[in-house]
Amino acid sequence: MEGLSVGTFGLLMMTMMCFHQFVRSSAQECPSTHDLLNSLRQVEKMLELHETSYQQGLRSLRKKINALHNSTMAVFKTGRNESCPKPDPPAHGRRLGRVFEVGHEVHFLCKPGYELIGPRTRVCLDTLKWSGQQPMCRYLNVTTSSLASLSSPALSFTISAASSSSSSATSPSLLSPPTSSSPSSSIRPSNCTHFLGSTHCTCDVGFTISGRDNQICTDIDECHLFPLAQPGRLCIHQCINTPGSFHCICPPGYNLASDGRSCTDTDECESQMHNCTADQVCVNTYGAFQCVTVECPKVKNATFIKTSPMRCERNPCMLEDKACSQAPNSISFHFLAVVSNMSAPRVLFRVSAARVLGDTLRFGLAGGRGRGHFSVQRTGQQTGTLLLVTPIKGPATLEAEVEMSELERSNLLGRYLTKVTLFVSPYMF
Numbered sequence: 001m002e003g004l005s006v007g008t009f010g011l012l013m014m015t016m017m018c019f020h021q022f023v024r025s026s027a028q029e030c031p032s033t034h035d036l037l038n039s040l041r042q043v044e045k046m047l048e049l050h051e052t053s054y055q056q057g058l059r060s061l062r063k064k065i066n067a068l069h070n071s072t073m074a075v076f077k078t079g080r081n082e083s084c085p086k087p088d089p090p091a092h093g094r095r096l097g098r099v100f101e102v103g104h105e106v107h108f109l110c111k112p113g114y115e116l117i118g119p120r121t122r123v124c125l126d127t128l129k130w131s132g133q134q135p136m137c138r139y140l141n142v143t144t145s146s147l148a149s150l151s152s153p154a155l156s157f158t159i160s161a162a163s164s165s166s167s168s169a170t171s172p173s174l175l176s177p178p179t180s181s182s183p184s185s186s187i188r189p190s191n192c193t194h195f196l197g198s199t200h201c202t203c204d205v206g207f208t209i210s211g212r213d214n215q216i217c218t219d220i221d222e223c224h225l226f227p228l229a230q231p232g233r234l235c236i237h238q239c240i241n242t243p244g245s246f247h248c249i250c251p252p253g254y255n256l257a258s259d260g261r262s263c264t265d266t267d268e269c270e271s272q273m274h275n276c277t278a279d280q281v282c283v284n285t286y287g288a289f290q291c292v293t294v295e296c297p298k299v300k301n302a303t304f305i306k307t308s309p310m311r312c313e314r315n316p317c318m319l320e321d322k323a324c325s326q327a328p329n330s331i332s333f334h335f336l337a338v339v340s341n342m343s344a345p346r347v348l349f350r351v352s353a354a355r356v357l358g359d360t361l362r363f364g365l366a367g368g369r370g371r372g373h374f375s376v377q378r379t380g381q382q383t384g385t386l387l388l389v390t391p392i393k394g395p396a397t398l399e400a401e402v403e404m405s406e407l408e409r410s411n412l413l414g415r416y417l418t419k420v421t422l423f424v425s426p427y428m429f
Helices: 006-023 033-078 322-326
Strands: 093-096 105-110 114-117 121-123 136-139 145-151 156-162 187-189 191-195 198-202 207-210 216-219 238-242 245-249 254-256 263-265 281-285 288-292 304-308 311-314 330-338 346-352 360-367 374-378 383-388 396-408 411-424
Touching: 105 114, 121 191, 281 330, 322 411, 330 346, 346 396, 346 411, 360 374, 374 396, 383 396
Parallel strands: 156 245, 330 411
Antiparallel strands: 093 105, 105 121, 114 136, 145 156, 187 216, 191 198, 207 216, 238 245, 254 263, 281 288, 304 311, 311 330, 346 383, 360 396, 374 383, 396 411
């Protein structure tokens, strides 16, 4: 009550006495109600002023404590260097991280075609030294591999894929990736940092911390966590686990795609990596190629000549030669490459007539291997469509013969045959 005036304090005391006497029904004269309310307002204002003064004093005290702490730390830091020496990036690699103070981390990556040997992450310890050993990048010898390097703060790995087996024989052989069964490679000590009385242990990327007191780092088997049959799988074909990483491998005839996980077919026909002869046609398939020979059939009383690499036409028939007239007017050859277990129904091929001489045009399935997988439907006035009605598990080679017949008043004017050959890959990609 130090801030209250003497008069106000006296008025308050008198008010309290009057209230006490009023209870005892005394007749002593007391201050009026107006004077009493004024006194209470003055007391309320005084209390608010005291509260404001207390808050200001508290804030001033906090500022002084912070200033004292900062000045103490500045004095402490002036006597020593709190940064570790700048680590050099490994040859054929690079370093990630520009802060080298105590407690901070730096990360290391290798260029494509190189493998990181040593820790991927190093921590600046309170001894002003980096944890672990200086890493290095080792060259990977590959024959039929294309390497891709992927990295992110949460995940870092190297992926390799086998390509066509027809690559140059002078290429060096692919190194066998290390397996997670080796204790020396799948288990390693953790990187622990002791700072200001506390211990913080970390593992290199691709390892998880375990063991008593978090002193052991165990390799994460990414291939086991993301199997091929699960959505979000790591590799579309084969995954090989390695210490701290994994490899995606493609089958022969494929190259690793730009995403580092998928496999893209190698076109041996376009790249001239086939062994087809001059009288053969190279047909690229998924994962391989086929050398096919297109020959005109031999039919009794009919002669076919090759008018293009994929077409044979019948010579004119003798008058009243029914055997010759029943033979196809032309035979076309088409080759399609498909993946295994392709979904059905699916359109494979369309046959159309450039012009119609008769009054009727019919489409049907004449023959071929694997007829149970195919069907022919009329999809237009002059168009028929070859459909795949059941999936085909590869590897397999199937044929379908689509026949287009032209009639005039139910009399056959001509038959046109289209032979479609399907090369089904053993893979679903």
